[in-house]
Amino acid sequence: MRDLVITLAVFGSLPFILKRPYIGVLMWVWISVMNPHRLSWGFAYSFPFAAIIAGVTLIGLLVTKDPKKLPMTPIVITLMAFSGWMGLTTIFSMWPNESVVMLNRVSKIMLMTFATIMLIKTKEQVTLLIWTLVGSLGYYGVKGGIFTVATGGGSIVWGPQGSYIEGNNEVALAFITIIPVMAFLYMQAQNKWVRWGMAASILLCAFAALGSYSRGALVGIGAMLFFLWLKSPKKVLLGGLMLLIVPIAITFMPDKWSSRMETINTYKQDSSAMGRINAWYMAYHMALDRPLGGGFEIYNRTAFELYAPVPDDVHAAHSIYFQALGEHGFVGLGIYLLLAFLTWRKAAWIVRVTAKREDLKWAGDLARMIQVSLIGFGVGGAFLSLLYYDVPYYLMAAIVSTGYIVEKVLEAEAAAARAAVRDAARAARIDAEAQAQAARPAAS
Structure with a gap:
């Protein structure tokens, strides 16, 4: 069925x-x-x-x-450069056959990101895009949150099979990324039932993230909540709610959850954490040796024997930054970081120019919440191999489209103001000429 x-x-x-x-x-x-x-x-x-x-x-x-028309903004140009650079690193990849398969998958995401930027052009379309993202991830977040509450946090929450977020760590980061976007829909909702439903979804997604037993997610949650409070127009109310809810949520989780989270402080004694650090060293040494990086699919025994301190401890990158570094070199990492910076800067511009505009308040709210979302992803992603996870790219596209909408409104107002000045000047000139002409007979 x-x-x-x-x-x-x-x-x-x-x-x-x-x-x-x-x-x-x-x-x-x-x-x-x-x-x-x-x-x-x-x-x-x-x-x-x-x-x-x-x-x-x-x-x-x-x-x-x-x-x-594809708006040739700095973000779009940088995304093009990143896509082209990945194609170049694939040509010189250490394992080209495997890299081509991954490049094909990543290229689809990049192509549809460009399509999103080209086709999402109105407030209504941007809102529909946000609702689609929230509905797609909120389904698993609400389901996972109910599961966590029902089991007392005794079982691990997993993501959908065959996706980028299948693992418990990955799906937790997805929940962290989508919670601020849910907060945007909560702020925009006029119907009280929608607001209550969105508030419940946010809470359940938070429980689902905790129920993933992901230590990286816990760090990401902390960063996301701090910036969510920082960007909120109601800091006192939100801060009070956080001080009330966060301790209750942590206390609700069982002792085995607390024991796992405590290993953050003793990472040197944890084989999983040390394996990640070994993979980071491998990526760094590979980038030093190969300016173009190793290309996609470099996490195998041969690569670790060549570049890792512990050759037989093979792990995935477990970091979006070291993943970019190992696969695409220092240039690839630089382009990726530049893309993040430009997206943040554009969002900050939207927040700034819409600060006193009630008609564009939605744009400022969305830009703020996407900033919070990207902070959560950037912090949590430091411990996960999610460089090609598509949701941050769609949020980036939403920023580009929202910026386009705001720019068009401001340009239309500026054009109207210039036209008004021209009309006023023309009217004054005509009036002056009429007065001069009327004065001539009197003078004669």
């Missing part, structure tokens, strides 16, 4: 995607982030829904008469 529902939903959307390609972006985000087909057990489980949606969306993009 689930297979049939998902298939009907996807194929039923295709005619609408051709007519309004932005719907294809929303469907792509739903399929790629939520992976609803992984919740089925039949033919839909491995059916290429994402490829079909992407193909139809791109066709719709080509045939639509709507404006479809």
Whole structure:
């Protein structure tokens, strides 16, 4: 039954995607982030829904008469540079065959990110994109939160199979990333039931993150909550709620959870933590030896024998930063960090120029919450291999689109102001000429 529902939903959307390609972006985000087909057990489980949606969306993009210019902002140019650099590092990869497979997967994310920037152009479309992201991850967050509460935190929360966030650590970071975006929808909601539902979802997602037993997630939660408080217009109220809820949530978790979290202070005695540090050393030494990095898929015994202090302790990168460094060298890491900086700066600009604008308040609220989301991802991602996780790229696209909308409003107002000045000057000139002409007979 689930297979049939998902298939009907996807194929039923295709005619609408051709007519309004932005719907294809929303469907792509739903399929790629939520992976609803992984919740089925039949033919839909491995059916290429994402490829079909992407193909139809791109066709719709080509045939639509709507404006479809890609804004060449610093963020977009940097994202292009990052995509091109990954292609270059793949050519010179240590394991090119494996790298090409991963490049194909990553290229789809980058292509649809560009499509998102091109097609999401209005406040309503940006809001729909945010709702799609929240719904896709909120499903697992609410479900995981209920599971954590029902089991007393005694079992681990996992993510959807076959996705970037299948692991407990990865899905916890996804929850941390989406909570601030949920807060944006809470702030924008006019209906009290929507507000209560969003507040409950935020709380359950937080419990789900704790229920993942991820130590990196705990650090990410701390950073996210601090910046959420810092960016909130109601600091006293939010701070009071945090002081009330956080201790209760931590006390609710069982002793084995507390014991695992305490190992953060004794990481040198933890084999998993030391394995991550060994992988970081490997990535660093590889980047020193190979300016282009090793390319994708470098986490194998050969690479560790060449570059790691402990050759037989093979681990994944367990850090978005060391992942970028090892796979794409110092240049790749620099481009990635530049992309993050430019996104943050654009969000800060949106917050600044909309500070006293009630009509653009939504844009400022969204930019602030995306900043909080990216802080949570940036801190938690320091301990996870999620360099190519698509949600941060879609949030980045939302910032670009929101900035575009704000710029258009400001440009229209500036043009109207200039036109008003010209009209006033023309009227004054005509009036002066009329008065001069009327004065001539009197003078004669």
